[in-house]
Amino acid sequence: MHRIGYLLSDGFQVMAIASQTVFEYGNLVAGEPFYRIENFSIDGGEVRSSLGMAVGTRAVDHRTAIDTWIVAGVTDPLGQPPSEGVLSFLRKASNRARRIGAICTGGFVVAEAGLLGGRRATTHWAFARELQKRFPEIRVEEDRIYIVDGPVWTSAGMTAGLDLALAMVEKDLGSDIARSVAHKLVMHQRRSGGQSQHSEMLDLAPKSDRIQNALNYARKNLSRPLTVEELAEKVNLSPRQFSRVFTLETGQSPARAIESLRLEAARLMIEQSRHPLEVIAKETGFRDRRHMREVFIRGFGMPPQAVRREAR
Numbered sequence: 308m309h310r311i312g313y314l315l316s317d318g319f320q321v322m323a324i325a326s327q328t329v330f331e332y333g334n335l336v337a338g339e340p341f342y343r344i345e346n347f348s349i350d351g352g353e354v355r356s357s358l359g360m361a362v363g364t365r366a367v368d369h370r371t372a373i374d375t376w377i378v379a380g381v382t383d384p385l386g387q388p389p390s391e392g393v394l395s396f397l398r399k400a401s402n403r404a405r406r407i408g409a410i411c412t413g414g415f416v417v418a419e420a421g422l423l424g425g426r427r428a429t430t431h432w433a434f435a436r437e438l439q440k441r442f443p444e445i446r447v448e449e450d451r452i453y454i455v456d457g458p459v460w461t462s463a464g465m466t467a468g469l470d471l472a473l474a475m476v477e478k479d480l481g482s483d484i485a486r487s488v489a490h491k492l493v494m495h496q497r498r499s500g501g502q503s504q505h506s507e508m509l510d511l512a513p514k515s516d517r518i519q520n521a522l523n524y525a526r527k528n529l530s531r532p533l534t535v536e537e538l539a540e541k542v543n544l545s546p547r548q549f550s551r552v553f554t555l556e557t558g559q560s561p562a563r564a565i566e567s568l569r570l571e572a573a574r575l576m577i578e579q580s581r582h583p584l585e586v587i588a589k590e591t592g593f594r595d596r597r598h599m600r601e602v603f604i605r606g607f608g609m610p611p612q613a614v615r616r617e618a619r
Contacts, residue, residue, distance in 0.1 A: 309479060311344045312373040314397070315354045315364055318387055322465050323379035323410045324362065329472035332488045337480055349392040357382045367396050369403075375475065376404050380411030380464070384434060389416040397422065401458075408460040408475070410468035417459065418442045426456040427608075431464030448608065469494065513556040517542040521553070522564070529569055529592045535561050565592075570606045573599060577615045584611050 311330060313323070330342040348354045351366030378397070381387050397420040401407055409417045414430035415438060417423055427446045430438050435449030448454060453462040453471040462471035473494070477485035513519045521538045531537075538561060539549035553561050573591040576582060584596050593599040603611050 308343050309341055309374045310372060311342055311375045311377060312367075312371070313344070313346045314367070314376055314378045314393070315346055315348050315362060316379070316381065316387075316389070316393060317355050318357050318381045318383075319354065319379040320382060320411060320465075321356045321358055321360060323377070323413070323468055326377075326410065326468040326472040328492065329469055329476060329488060332491050333476040333480055333484060336484045336487045336491070341480065349390065349396065367400075369396075369399055372403070373400070374405045375408060376400055376406075377408040377410060378413035378416050380409070380413040380415075380431070382412075384412035384415040385437065389419055394420045404458075406458045406460060406475075408462075408471060410462050410471060411464040414438060414461045415441075417461070418445060422459055423461075426459055427454050428456065428459070428461040429454045429463055430461060433464070451608070513553075515552070515556060517544065518553055518556050521549070522568070525565055526568055526572070529565075529572055530590050531592065533565050533592065566602060567606075569593060570602055573603070573611070574607070574614060577611050587611075 311327075313327070315324075324346070327344050330344055334340050334342055346354075346362055346364045347367050348364040349367055351364055353361040354364050355361050376397070393416060397407070397417065401420075401422050407417060407422060409428075409430075411431050412434055414423070414428055415434070418428070418438065418441070423442065423445045425444060427448055428438070429435065429448050429451040432449055435447055439445065439447040439449075451463065452467045453460065453474060455474070460471055460475070462468050469492075473485055473489060476488055513522060521542050524541050525533055525538060535546045535550055539546045542549065544552065550561055553559075553564070557564055559567070569591045573587050573593070576587045576591065577584070580587075582590075584599065588594075588596045588599040591599070593602065600610050603609065603614065607614065
């Protein structure tokens with residue numbers, strides 16, 4: 308039996324314990340009680356969520372054999388730092404546990420305990436840059452659903468905790484059971500860890516109709532070279548003026564934004580179709596399959612083949 312301990316503190320986000328359902332259904336699909344799940348806190352007793360819901364917990368005990376510890380995040384990790392008791396416990400528990408997981412801003416707690424030094428990690432997009440600022444020794448990737456680096460697993464905010472838990476089920480019980488669990492939980496899709504937390508079109512969020520129209524045109528014509536001159540002409544601006552306004556409104560250069568749109572479109576095709584990678588590269592405007600691979604590794608930290616493998 309694999310024992311999972313959720314480490315909760317006052318003000319924890321309710322979505323963290325929602326991920327326990329993934330392990331529950333892992334047991335149901337496997338046909339045996341593979342997982343045993345318990346809620347813990349430093350002192351035990353009732354712990355209240357950010358919503359005010361009380362959850363009963365056991366006091367942590369170093370003698371308790373837990374295979375996976377999962378640290379729940381709080382709404383404001385900057386205003387609610389972890390206690391020394393939590394940090395001391397995690398440092399000792401990490402030597403005995405098989406893995407440590409952090410959901411959402413739980414990554415701040417794991418980082419404060421010194422368990423993320425020299426590792427890749429992610430957290431809720433709203434706090435990712437602060438995590439990097441506070442812990443420069445960590446390689447924070449702010450646009451990932453979840454990241455696995457050795458025995459430490461971190462996830463983005465809110466629903467990404469479900470993806471993290473599902474990835475653990477796949478690691479423990481195999482991809483067939485993980486797919487069945489996702490189906491039973493009516494999860495839209497099993498998102499890969501390298502998948503973006505955002506849609507590129509939403510993230511760019513231009514302020515004017517002109518730049519929005521240019522982006523809409525680009526998205527519909529990704530197989531074309533899409534030069535600045537062409538985009539500028541479509542919205543009746545000079546290339547120089549278009550580049551200036553585009554960067555001012557989106558925070559990115561036109562070339563960088565187009566590459567991001569190509570990357571998002573290619574990822575969706577890879578995850579949702581069986582087209583050869585050469586065809587996908589051509590349809591989304593990359594020079595060739597090799598060029599697409601380079602951009603995927605730079606953008607997602609993994610090649611297209613790995614994205615397709617995880618999606619399946």
